[in-house]
Amino acid sequence: MAESNQTSSRRREGEPSLLRVTDLGKHFDVSRPWLSRVIERQPRRILKAVDGISFQVARGQTFSLVGESGCGKTTVGRAVVGQLAPSFGRVEFDGLEISAMRSRRQRAQFRHRLQMIFQDPYASLNPRWRVRDIIAEPLRALGLSRTKRAVRERVEELLGQVGLSPDDGAKYPHEFSGGQRQRVSIARALSSQPDFIVCDEPTSSLDVSVQAQILNLMKDLQRTFGLTYLFISHNLAVVYHVSDHVGVMYLGRLCEVAQAEQLFTQPQHPYTRMLLDTIPDPDAPGRRREPVGGEVPSPIDPPSGCSFHPRCPLANERCVREVPALKLQARVLVACHAVEEGRQQ
Amino acid sequence: MTTQSILAVEGLRVEFLTRRGPLVAVDDVSLQVQAGEVLGVVGESGAGKSVMGAAIIGLLEPPGRITGGCVRLEGRRIDDLPNGEMRKIRGKSIGAVFQDPLTSLNPLYTVGRQLVETIRTHTDMTAGQARGRAVQLLGQVGIPEPMARFNAYPHEFSGGMRQRVVIAIALCVKPRLVIADEPTTALDVSIQAQITALLKRLCREQGSAVLLITHDMGVIAETADRVAVMYAGRVVEVGSVFEVAKNPRHPYTQGLMASIPRVGRKVQRLIQIPGAMPRIGNVPEGCAFHPRCPQVLERCRKDRPVVTRSGGIETTCWLYADSEPHG
Amino acid sequence: MSWRVGRWHRLRESEIGYSLRRSPLTVFAAMVTLAFAVAAIAAPLLAPHNPYDLASLSLVDALTPPRWDAKGKSEYLLGTDDQGRDVLSTIIYGARLSLAVGATSVLLAASLGVTLGLVSGYVGGRADAVMMRIADVQMSFPAILIALLIDGVLRGVLPLQTSDDLAIVVIILAIGLSTWPQYARTVRASTMVERAKDYVKAAQLIGRHSAAILAHHVLPNVMGPVLVIATIQLAVAIILEATLSFLGVGIPPTTPSLGTMLRIGNNFMFSGQWWIIAFPGVALAMLVLSVNLLGDWLRDVLNPKLR
Numbered sequence: 008m009a010e011s012n013q014t015s016s017r018r019r020e021g022e023p024s025l026l027r028v029t030d031l032g033k034h035f036d037v038s039r040p041w042l043s044r045v046i047e048r049q050p051r052r053i054l055k056a057v058d059g060i061s062f063q064v065a066r067g068q069t070f071s072l073v074g075e076s077g078c079g080k081t082t083v084g085r086a087v088v089g090q091l092a093p094s095f096g097r098v099e100f101d102g103l104e105i106s107a108m109r110s111r112r113q114r115a116q117f118r119h120r121l122q123m124i125f126q127d128p129y130a131s132l133n134p135r136w137r138v139r140d141i142i143a144e145p146l147r148a149l150g151l152s153r154t155k156r157a158v159r160e161r162v163e164e165l166l167g168q169v170g171l172s173p174d175d176g177a178k179y180p181h182e183f184s185g186g187q188r189q190r191v192s193i194a195r196a197l198s199s200q201p202d203f204i205v206c207d208e209p210t211s212s213l214d215v216s217v218q219a220q221i222l223n224l225m226k227d228l229q230r231t232f233g234l235t236y237l238f239i240s241h242n243l244a245v246v247y248h249v250s251d252h253v254g255v256m257y258l259g260r261l262c263e264v265a266q267a268e269q270l271f272t273q274p275q276h277p278y279t280r281m282l283l284d285t286i287p288d289p290d291a292p293g294r295r296r297e298p299v300g301g302e303v304p305s306p307i308d309p310p311s312g313c314s315f316h317p318r319c320p321l322a323n324e325r326c327v328r329e330v331p332a333l334k335l336q337a338r339v340l341v342a343c344h345a346v347e348e349g350r351q352q
Numbered sequence: 353m354t355t356q357s358i359l360a361v362e363g364l365r366v367e368f369l370t371r372r373g374p375l376v377a378v379d380d381v382s383l384q385v386q387a388g389e390v391l392g393v394v395g396e397s398g399a400g401k402s403v404m405g406a407a408i409i410g411l412l413e414p415p416g417r418i419t420g421g422c423v424r425l426e427g428r429r430i431d432d433l434p435n436g437e438m439r440k441i442r443g444k445s446i447g448a449v450f451q452d453p454l455t456s457l458n459p460l461y462t463v464g465r466q467l468v469e470t471i472r473t474h475t476d477m478t479a480g481q482a483r484g485r486a487v488q489l490l491g492q493v494g495i496p497e498p499m500a501r502f503n504a505y506p507h508e509f510s511g512g513m514r515q516r517v518v519i520a521i522a523l524c525v526k527p528r529l530v531i532a533d534e535p536t537t538a539l540d541v542s543i544q545a546q547i548t549a550l551l552k553r554l555c556r557e558q559g560s561a562v563l564l565i566t567h568d569m570g571v572i573a574e575t576a577d578r579v580a581v582m583y584a585g586r587v588v589e590v591g592s593v594f595e596v597a598k599n600p601r602h603p604y605t606q607g608l609m610a611s612i613p614r615v616g617r618k619v620q621r622l623i624q625i626p627g628a629m630p631r632i633g634n635v636p637e638g639c640a641f642h643p644r645c646p647q648v649l650e651r652c653r654k655d656r657p658v659v660t661r662s663g664g665i666e667t668t669c670w671l672y673a674d675s676e677p678h679g
Numbered sequence: 680m681s682w683r684v685g686r687w688h689r690l691r692e693s694e695i696g697y698s699l700r701r702s703p704l705t706v707f708a709a710m711v712t713l714a715f716a717v718a719a720i721a722a723p724l725l726a727p728h729n730p731y732d733l734a735s736l737s738l739v740d741a742l743t744p745p746r747w748d749a750k751g752k753s754e755y756l757l758g759t760d761d762q763g764r765d766v767l768s769t770i771i772y773g774a775r776l777s778l779a780v781g782a783t784s785v786l787l788a789a790s791l792g793v794t795l796g797l798v799s800g801y802v803g804g805r806a807d808a809v810m811m812r813i814a815d816v817q818m819s820f821p822a823i824l825i826a827l828l829i830d831g832v833l834r835g836v837l838p839l840q841t842s843d844d845l846a847i848v849v850i851i852l853a854i855g856l857s858t859w860p861q862y863a864r865t866v867r868a869s870t871m872v873e874r875a876k877d878y879v880k881a882a883q884l885i886g887r888h889s890a891a892i893l894a895h896h897v898l899p900n901v902m903g904p905v906l907v908i909a910t911i912q913l914a915v916a917i918i919l920e921a922t923l924s925f926l927g928v929g930i931p932p933t934t935p936s937l938g939t940m941l942r943i944g945n946n947f948m949f950s951g952q953w954w955i956i957a958f959p960g961v962a963l964a965m966l967v968l969s970v971n972l973l974g975d976w977l978r979d980v981l982n983p984k985l986r
Contacts, residue, residue, distance in 0.1 A: 075540040088884060111886055118886050131877035135899040141878075145885045184628050185397075195881065214396035214567060214629075219611035219622035226621065241541065248613035248622065271615050285542045287570025289597055289612055302510050302543060 024063040025203055025235045026070075026087065031096035031106075032259075033057040033082050037307060054307045056082040058259035059096070061333065064252075066202075069229070069236040071246040071267075074256035075282075075303055080239045083256075084205045087237060088123050089114060100203070119149050119199035126208035128188035132180040138191050139176030142166070145199045165194040168231075170224060186217035193224065197232070205237045210245060222249060243286050247271050255279050258306055258314040261333055264340040275341045277319045277351070313344065321345035356427050357384035358528050358561035359408070364431075365420030366400070366407045368632070375633040377403040377416065379585040385529070385561040390552060392564045392576030392593065396608075398629055400585035401565045405533050407431070408563070409446050410438040426528060444474045447522030447560070449551070451534035453514035457506040463490075463517050464502035467524060474525045489520040493550060512543035519551060526558050533565045548575045569612060573597055581605050584630050584640035591665030601667040603645045639670065647671060708972035715966050719775035726768035727754065731934045736763040742947070745954050758954040760943055762932075766954060769935055770962045776936040777966070780850055781916040785909050787855030788916075792862025793905060797893045799863065800870025811867070814860035825857035826919055830928050846931050854919045861908055869901035903981055910974035914967045921963055937963040 035054040038044060044051070057079040064070040072080040085091045087098055089105060098106040100117055108114050122145075125131040132141055139162045146152040152161050163173040169190040180188055189209060196204055206225070210218040222245065228234060240246050246253060250267040255276065263276040274280045301318040304310055313331050316322040323344070331342040345351050366378035378400045385391040395401045406412045408423050410430065423431040430441060442448075450456050458466060467486035471477060477485065483502075490498035493516040506514055515535060522530060532551060536544040552575050555562045564576055572579050572593060579596050581589040581604065589602040600606045610623035627644045630636060636643055642652040651670050660672045718725055729735060744751045745758040745766075757766040795814075799807040817825060830853040837845060873879060874897065882892050921938030923929030925945070930936040932943060937959050944956025 075542060090880060090883065111888075115886060118884075123881070123884055125877035125881065127877055131881060133878040133896055133900070136896075144882065144887075148882075148885045148887050184631075186628060192881075199885070215569065216396065216608060216611045216625045217628065219613075219624040220626075222613070223621045223624055243541070244613040244615055247615045248618070268618070282542065283615070285545045286615060287544070287568070287574050288614070289569040289573045289609060290614065291573065302512055303540065 023065050025066045025101055026064040026237065027097075027099040028063070028083070028087065029061050029097045029099070031057055031060045031083065031086060031098060032094050033079075033086055033091060034094045052307050055259050055309065056306060057086065057093075060254075060256070060259075060261055061096075062254050062261065062264055064203075064235055064237055066235055067229070067233050068251040069238050069249050071238040071240060071250040071253045072256055073240055073243060073246045073253060073282075075241060077258070077303055077306055078256040079259040079306070080241075080256050081207055084123070084207050084237065084239050088121055088205050115149075119145070119151065120202045121205070122196040122199060122201040122203070123205045123207065124189075124192050124196050124209045126211055128185045128192065128212060129180075131192050132188055134180055136179075137176065138166075138178055138180065138183075141180075141191060142176070142194045142198055145195065149199055151199060161198065162194075165198055168197065168228070169194045170220075184217075185213050186220060189213065189217075189221050190224065193221075193228070197228065200232075201234070203235045203237070205239070207239045208241070209238075211240065211242065218245070225249070243271075243282065255282065258304065258309050260314065260330075260342065261340070262315070262342050264333065265338070269339060273339075275336065275339055275346050275351075276343050277321055277345065278315050281318075313342075319345075321351055323350075357424075358387050358426055359383070359385040359563065360424040360427075361404075361408060361421070362424070363421035364404065364407065364418065364423065366403055366412065367417055367419045369415045369417060372633075374419070376635070377585055377632055378407065379635075380421070381582075381585075381587050382421075383563075383580055383587070383590065385563055387528070387559045387561055388556055389578065390555065390562040390564055390576045392566065392572035392579040393582060394566060394569055394572050394579055395582035396567055396629055398584075398631060399582040400632075401582050402533055404582075405531055405563065405565050409442055409448060409531055410435075411442075443470070444525055445528045447525070447527040447530040449515070449518050449522050449530065449532040449535045451537050453511060453518050453538070454506065456518045457514060457521075459506050462503050462505055463509070464504075467517075467521055470521050471524050485524070486520075489524050490517070492554070493517070493520045494546070495520075511539050512547060515539060515543075515547055516550065519547070519554070523554055523558065523560070527560055529563065530555055530560050531563045531565070534567070535564075536571060537566065537568065544571065545574075551575065569597075569608065581608070584635050585632070586640055586668065588641065588668050589665060595663065595665050599663075599665075601662065601665055601672060602641075602669050603647050603671070604641050607644075607646075702976060705972060705976040708969040708976070711965055711969035712973055715774050715778065715969075718771050719778045722771050722775045726765075726771040727756070728765040728768040730764040730769040730772055733933065738763050742952050742955075744952075757958050758952075760940070760955045761947065761952075764935070766940075766958055769940055770937065770959055773935055773937040773940055773959065774962060774966060776847075776930060776934065777917050777920055777938070777963070780847060780854070780920045780930075780936070781913050784851045784854035784858070784916045784920075785913050787851060788858040788912065789862050789905060789909050791855065792859035793866050793898075793901075795859065796863035796866025797870050797897060797901070800867035801874055801889065801893055801897065803871075807867070810863070814863050817857070818860045818864075822854075822857045822915065822919060823922055826853040826923060827926075827928065829853040829856050830923060834928070846929070850920055850923060850929055853923070854916050857919070858912055858915065861912065862905060865904050865908060866901050869904065870897055873897050873900050907974060907978040907981060910977055911971060914970040914974065917963070917967055917970070937966075 033056045035056055036051065037054045038051040039049060060083055062070065072083060074080050082091065086093045092109060093106050096106065097104055100121060103117055105117065142162050142165055143158050146158050146161060152158045162176055166173055166175055171187065171190055180191070183191065210221050213221060226249065229236060238246065238249055247267060252264065253267050253270045254264045255262045255278065257278050263270065263274065263279045270279065271283065274283055304314070304317070310317050312328050313326045316326040319326065325344050331344050333340045333342045334347060336346055361381060361383045364378055364381045365376065367374040367376050381404055383391065393401045403416065407418055412418065418431050422429050425441065425445060430438065464486055467489065468482045471482040471485055487498045487502055490501060495501050495513060495516055509517065535551065536547050539547060548571055551562070564572070566572060576593050578591065579593045580587050581596070581602065583604050589596060589600065589605050596605060597609065600609055607623065607625040611625065613622055625644055630640060638654045639652040639657050642648045645652065649670050657668050657670045659666050659668050662672055740752065740755065740759050741761050741763040743755050743759045746753055746756050751758065755765050759765055760769065795810055799810045830849055833849045833852065879892060879896055882896055920929055920936060921941060924936055924938030925942045927942060930939050932939055935943065940959035941956055944959065948956050
């Protein structure tokens with residue numbers, strides 16, 4: 008088992024990581040309009056969707072961000088591909104600092120290498136376009152194929168790679184099932200021969216048997232083309248199946264980052280443990296999950312210090328005061344005072 | 353053990369009448385649910401489970417129509433009742449919990465008012481008594497500070513809390529049957545556990561029968577006592593959850609269980625069932641699953657399989673036709 | 680809002696055909712509109728006389744009653760007006776003018792409204808706020824007042840001699856500029872919905888210009904309701920033109936439209952020459968009613984909820 012890439016942040020030279028995210032943050036101002044605020048004497052309200060995230064993804068590997076709704080994982084995905092400008096922090100793609108590049112010309116130098124697959128197979132394809140035009144759009148827009156014939160051949164090649172037939176190119180999205188549309192999405196993402204694909208809940212809208220097909224396809228493509236995935240999901244079982252490394256997020260911060268096997272067999276952070284306990288197991292009928300009390304607080308007004316402390320069985324007064332930093336504890340990065348102090352078993 | 357089932361569905365057939373002819377959404381489905389029991393109906397999207405649920409409680413939208421079979425609630429037929437009668441029965445004896453709590457609750461009325469309204473429509477309580485009962489119910493479903501939350505609006509609750517309110521409304525008149533259609537799909541994983549545990553506990557206490565419709569096999573495994581697997585509008589397997597999960601007989605159920613990724617069992621490739629479930633109106637001859645079945649026989653292509661019983665499971669599959677036929 | 684009007688032509692035809700067959704009123708409306716359209720296009724072939732050709736008019740024949748009247752003449756089926764114009768021919772040519780003005784102003788209003796709506800919905804922020812406030816202000820006035828205002832300003836600006844010739848252009852501008860807000864608001868709402876969808880994000884991701892995204896991705900998906908609005912607005916435009924002409928600030932009497940005929944006939948209504956206003960009035964009413972009914976039916980047929 009090679010040293011995980013999350014070990015030392017000082018070793019930058021010869022770093023094989025394709026994506027490096029450093030202290031990334033995104034705050035949204037959700038205050039009421041100025042007049043209402045003044046009249047009702049309310050303070051500004053800031054939604055800290057992402058509040059200081061750092062991680063790296065090595066070439067050819069799959070890094071998953073997992074967490075419940077509102078934890079900020081989707082926002083991280085958007086910031087990585089450049090759909091959102093971060094409020095602070097850096098995103099480096101293959102050494103290039105892309106978070107600072109806002110103009111289209113600057114981004115053109117790496118745009119074709121970074122692609123995204125979306126969650127909703129019904130909204131991610133333009134219902135008025137034929138499938139072959141949808142897949143060909145990146146080719147045409149990025150000038151990757153010059154002639155009409157080259158475009159057509161490439162589209163047919165891509166359709167075959169995702170398990171569809173060349174005839175499917177002439178059809179419209181509504182003629183396909185959810186799983187097939189997701190294949191079209193994948194074909195579109197592959198068209199520019201990317202190195203890195205951000206997958207935002209790609210199978211969450213799919214049935215279980217279709218999900219299996221898509222996950223297998225994605226793994227095959229990763230092996231064939233040496234792709235690197237940032238996989239965002241709330242489904243822990245899927246994350247377990249696809250990931251090399253996993254980062255668990257809660258209310259905009261990372262709780263724990265570890266290799267997948269390690270995280271699922273020996274979780275350190277209390278939230279990770281709670282999360283793993285809640286996975287329903289289809290093989291264990293009648294097992295009673297331990298329902299943990301409380302719900303995820305609102306990200307507009309998160310608890311002070313460690314945001315998990317109201318629900319944490321190990322919380323002490325330091326947890327209420329101080330935000331824990333992500334620290335290395337025996338090859339796992341954990342942000343927890345209790346773990347640092349050796350208070351948990 | 354011939355206690356009467358709370359819910360008995362016999363040979364139910366639901367069709368959608370379109371200009372192109374009738375499309376069959378539910379094809380000869382039979383189930384029973386006993387008091388205090390949770391029957392899970394599992395199937396992928398398009399299998400017809402939600403349509404069946406709607407048909408059972410009489411909320412089928414046209415052009416959908418029940419064209420065969422019957423539905424009995426405590427022995428009494430309810431599928432052919434006029435609208436007015438059905439409405440009374442729905443309120444008094446059937447409770448419903450749907451997927452999206454935001455649309456199940458009226459956003460313009462407080463939670464307390466909706467509860468009280470339901471209670472007073474179906475019982476003879478006074479306003480004061482109804483209010484007391486409502487607060488008690490809110491407490492029972494785990495809403496903290498029920499007295500204060502009585503006057504809150506649905507949008508002031510989180511998703512999990514809203515679903516608890518919906519459960520409270522569904523159970524407030526102590527219905528004999530509770531139908532839950534994807535009650536936890538829209539909720540976070542950590543909340544799902546709370547909601548399924550709550551539903552199961554309350555229904556057991558009240559002795560209600562529960563029909564739990566979902567696509568999530570994990571939820572079924574935890575909550576249901578028995579499970580019915582639906583495919584293309586038909587029931588392919590019914591049995592105790594333990595048996596069906598551990599030892600599925602029908603090839604579709606086997607494929608389904610095998611394709612679910614599991615923590616702790618790392619595989620290179622998930623087992624996948626090739627192809628996709630046939631859409632409504634495109635169901636093949638014979639066994640609906642035969643084009644995708646790894647163990648298909650000649651017979652499967654021509655004849656619709658009959659129900660056979662083996663080891664406590666009823667399977668609709670020609671592979672088991674040599675076991676004692678059922679019925 | 681996804682309008683399921685896909686490329687399955689046969690299916691679409693049969694659905695529309697089916698829907699048409701179920702509503703005889705709509706069939707009637709469609710046929711009337713078609714009749715007017717045909718008459719408008721083939722006016723020179725269909726009309727017995729050319730009322731716009733001032734040289735062919737004969738004042739001797741002025742104010743002739745319809746043919747079936749004792750004093751009627753056989754060549755003037757519906758009688759003549761005070762200039763000797765054959766009423767039937769004027770109706771045909773007038774309908775042509777009304778439809779042309781109506782269609783062109785609808786095109787203008789739609790182009791302007793759709794463009795502004797797209798930009799407004801996509802860009803958001805201050806530009807959106809400004810444009811929508813302008814639309815709100817304009818919508819709080821009746822369109823006729825706005826049209827009068829624009830008409831008056833343009834006439835004042837243009838030199839006197841050309842104002843008659845440019846009357847048509849002025850009217851088209853007036854009506855077009857007074858009816859764009861409906862399109863803008865609907866398209867803006869649809870644009871805001873589509874903008875949030877992932878296929879737009881995918882296009883942004885590969886770096887397409889906003890203009891390209893709006894034109895190629897968003898526009899095809901928001902055009903559905905525009906068609907419905909355009910049909911109903913056609914009826915509105917025709918009425919607006921008729922009103923403006925009736926008030927004397929529309930099409931000049933040398934080339935009368937249906938509305939101008941109403942104006943001319945209004946003077947003779949109570950002095951016995953009822954046919955000058957009656958027939959054009961009925962024609963106008965039937966045209967507008969039919970277009971309206973078609974628009975209603977179109978809206979129902981394209982409604983995605985009625986699958």
